[in-house]
Amino acid sequence: MHLSVRIIITCLVLYGHNVRAQSLRKDSLPLSADSMRVEREVIYPFNSLQQLLKGNAAGVYIQEPSAEPASMSSIVLRGTAIPYISARNYYEAQPTIILDGIPLISDHPFTFDIQEFQYNHLGPASNVFAAIDPNNIASIEILKDFGQAGMYGPRAANGGVILVHTKAPVIGKRKISFNTYFGMVTRPHLYTTNAKFENDFRQVFYDKYATGTEAQTYPLYLRDSTNNAYYGPANWTDLYFKNTPVYGINAALSSGTERANFLFAAGNQRSANAADRTRADRYNAMFKINMVPLKGFTVSAMLSATRLERKRNRWLRDRFAEMQYLPDLSSPLPPNKAFYAQYLKEWDKSFDDNKTNEVNGYFSINVKISDDWQINSLSGFDYNEGLRDVFYPSTLLETVNYLSNYFGYNQRVFVNNNIQFQHQWGKHGVKLEAGENFQADFNRYNYAYAYKGPNDLIRVNLLYSDNSKDNYLSPKSFNHALMFTFLDKQRHRLLSFYGRMAYQYDHRFDFSLMMRADGSSSAQPDNWWFYSPTVTAGWQLSTTSRLHASWGRVGRLMPDDRFGEGPQYTSDLSFSNNPVRFSYNGFPGISRAYSSGYIGYGIRWPFTDQLNIGWNTSFLHDRMNIAVDVYHKMDQNMLLEVPFSAEYGYAFQFKNGMKVRNMGIDLSANAIIATKDLTWQPGINLNYNRNTLMALPGGLQQLVVADGTRLLKVGNSIDQFWVLENNGIYNRESDIPANHSTGRILNYKGIPLQAGDPRWKDQNGDGVIDDKDKVLKGHILPLISGGFTNDISWKGFTLGIDWYFTAFRKVMNTEMANHFDFINREGKIDMSAVKEITFWSKAGNYDKYPRYNPWSTVDPYRTDQDLFLENGAFLKLRTLSLNYDVTSAKWWKKKNPIHHLSVYATASNLFTLTPYTGGDPELVDYSGFDNGYALPFTKTYTIGIKMDL
């Protein structure tokens, strides 16, 4: 028995959660609303917990920015209260995953402090939740209402927590299980282009608008039509996309008695993407034991270890971002295979090793003192480390080679102790519990990089190690002045106490109350403690129908330990293109935190209140389940950086006071429709969520954030695009309106519009197009998201058809905008001028956009206009599977030692229905921009076999 988890589940019965006694009938539904049976999913080649959850639970929205295996991906539980302003927010908004009671720790975004370009976290930037093997998971439970999630305190602030329960050891007999599959990811088709296409595309603009000097600076690579590298056949996709094998194998052995039992599982999985030869390999092992040395005294322990290795993409952008240095960009990668191959050949001389190791485990003791009293103690740890070693040879970048090493780890240890009392007096059931919880986190990284090694054979930066010599720790072959080293660490501790009581009458009415106190080391000393209550009430309408309600409050942790210090001093000597200057004249210099923001005294805990009312029922003899939850979540006192006092040197100040409401409905319904031979089990889950900004710090009504690209406005949502309304083009000078009173021609922030400029709507009619004319449109996060699953069984066959959909969501087609904005993307050395190999492809219809004057100083193809804003709704046939249970065959001998055997075939990512004209509408970054940097979801076909002995 896996006790710690059981304890939680048994508690839930009383604390406002409905775990129905599951019917033993074969044709009834085994699922309750917010838990997910993973057994059904292990046949698919999913490589992360996020992929497992996608479309499978109401209110869980998975946002994958790229389909690159084991890359970062995010979970949004019941919407977000954190406006995604920077890459950091992405990390801060993630809900806690709790694996068998272990709250898992993930990467801290503090490496962004030293990164000029924040596309990826430093190091391997792997998805730590890709380290969990689905084969070891029995079920996943999503606790969203604070009646249940409140028990986890501040860990539940991002919409709740996700509990992952691993499989429990078997009792009584030995069990060996195998699951293995093999398959292929297949290359997609892409419309490729070459320089002729690009030249024809640009010539239209040159013919129409270019003046003498402008025509002279035509890019070199488009000038020479005899150059085969650019004007030859555009067949780079032959090298970029490859059909690639994928596989998975898992074996588990379990055995034991009531007094002692164990489970051992090991697995290996390879995931891959057909694009850019990316892949991830996972190796994992798990060991779990339960012992009952004395009656009423149970000890259990689990230890799990995973290694994750990634082969990452070869985007130029990501390589330059890692190097923090850009070469001359005037000749992009050529679309012709022969020339592209030369580049790839040089790539093969580099290395980019990305490894993530993860170890976690727990030790738990349960003592049943009497029938009424018990004591539990659960202690555990989670440790994950990322290693990345990079070497780029000099042939890749203007004879400058580059080397970097990253080692970072995140470590969490925790202890939970509680004591429980439970008693039934006739119809009155009472339960009392008091507990204490301590959690200590430590994040740290070491990072060093060096440019211009002596040659490409020396790929390791060795240091002199004799500490008696003068040259101790100076580099042996790299130039000391071109070597940069960094170290950062961060500690956080969370100490909590809680008490709760529950009362149940006649198994019909129940009521519970919890009080908790949480102390965080990141809060300021006069404000360490946060006190919060939770209440729940439930009414069992009938044996199959229950109404429940809860209201709770949990605190939200500060994202950084800087908040605990109040006004502070830090290093602030960096500037553009040089993000990491700490010294002047070789001395460290520190000052107030002008760029990173003023933190005053009196920063208080942000917190979340949530009211949840739910009803679940099953009818038609358990053949149909419906669960509906309505919630109202109010995040209050949230910290936000507010621009302030540039005249005192500050970029902004952190202030409490942002208030965000998320309101919505979670709906799940399952049914089972059976005839004699055929059963159909449809299941639908759906979330409607809408967020509204209720208040900003200091009574502000609106605030421009994210370098002027986003607007937070009270009364509107926090995830909206802020754009000018585009109504076409001014073809003639005479079409441009002038102000009646002043006679001044319509202008963009003081620049008079000219023929060939966009026709932007002057919302306030003041004759000036500026930020006041921008409107909030659309949502980055979908208002509606969900999944629709179907299992159709006939005899031993099961056909699984899973759909995934979102609606009421917009995507900014940035890739398209960038293509039109070619004038501002040539002849300079910065990231906007980087052209990837995918530059030589075309998606969408170029003809539907007006031909503006690209040289115009109003930047006509800017992304803050609705010209490129598109409907991003989609419906995907995500997976299709056919499973055959061999043991159900008539010829199968019942005495066969194999008591379960099935073979299956699956297909993933089959097709997408969407009005979006660009790439895959699902693959966008946190700001809702489709910038073309996502690897596509590629069609994957597998066959596999599952067997239990």
Next chain:
Amino acid sequence: MKRLFLLLLLLLSCSTGCKKLLDIDSTHAVSEENFWNSHEDTRTALIGVYGLLRAAMADNNAWWMYGELRMGDFQSLQRQDLKAIVKGNLRAAYPLLQTLSNWRRFYAVINAANMFMEHVAEVRERDPKYSEQNMKVDIAQMRFMRAYTYFFLVSVWGDVPLITSSHDGQFENKARDNKETVLAFVEKELLAAAPDLPYKYSVDDPQQLGQYYNETNTRWAGVLARKLTAYAILAHVAAYQGKYVDASVYAQFVLDNYSKGGSYYVGTDELVRGTGFFHWKQDNHILGFNFDWGHVDATFSGHLEELTLAKPVVDKALPDIYVPKDTILSVFNQPLDERFSLDTLTGVPTSDRYFTSFNTQVPIFNKVKVIQDGNTSDPSFRIYSSTIIITRLENITLLQAEALAVIGQQQKAIDLLNTIRDMRRIKRYDVTVEGDLIDAIFRERRKELMGEGWRWFDLIRYNKIKQNDPAFMTLINNGGIYWPVADEVITQNPLITQNPYWQ
């Protein structure tokens, strides 16, 4: 029951230790109580102020964006944002221009200097090693840094809020103050700081005895504000206001005492050599901000080289900015000019000191070229360690010539002008050939200081003296010579108004 008791005890003991558990110092930030305790803290804070000003000047190569590009000799080749600056179209919708319109980084210097002056007495109390003289010279530097920053703010934006204390924790919005008020403050502060500043550090100057912060003179050479620095900036401030009598007094102090500060006139070869004048730090840098190669401080940005260099000097196809051939020929029209001249017989350049690849479409301006450590011709890696030179002896000499010419001391002015011309090996000034002296002095400044961030400010002074260019006079009279204030600055402080010219 015994076990229960034990557990309760455990819970209880933990709650008494809570304070210990939760009290952790951040590793990223230093709290108020852990700072301003020792002379190491004052050094760190002092360096912080210099570093902040370097960051402000280097951010997006601001020093050249404000001072060199507008209506100057350089043209942008492809970059639209730089074209807009050159044309003076400063409200154009490019991120670069929006960042440059924001004065925040300069006010960070001012706030840090104010913080220093408010807290330095605490260190004096707490650390006996921190001497009275050390404190005095530190304060003088902070007053200088604050004053110079205000001077630069006024040069770029005109009227700016004058804030002379940190207001730490009680920040209040302030409106823009009249530029005359601000400049009066600047002059007063510079005059107050000058007597307390030494000519050099760590050489037993009466103002600064012994080793400054236990470091030798080589470590501090040209790094910090010195007496000459204060007078040189005083001369610039006075000239900017048209107070040429004052300017000549201040400039004369520099010209009389420059050798005490280790300054000297730089030969043309030394000026343009990779290991020459712009290399690292030197006593001869009257005011400059260095990027110390040996201390891993070289950078990709914050150097003119990032904008001007390209093939064959560094691996970059084309430079961001260049001086067109016609401009070069019209500016460097004197034969034998060591900086640049054409051989009168063959018609080819006599040297590539200022310009290389002259015979291509895009000549490369390579006067400043401290590539990597400066001692290399390796073009492959575009990292630089040149110093941002704010002013130097030749600049002050020509400024003095200008001042004297304006106040009517023609011969002295001509002598100073010829000092520079002799060094660059061009003919002495001849009124019959070259005409007006003021014109000749400004022409010389244009050549000597090309690429050093002064061209735009020189144009303003020149037009204020001459008043013969109506278009430029309109700019001066309507505030068009100033930069617009960034929208985000105006949004966060409603008391700030936009420069009327840019409304």
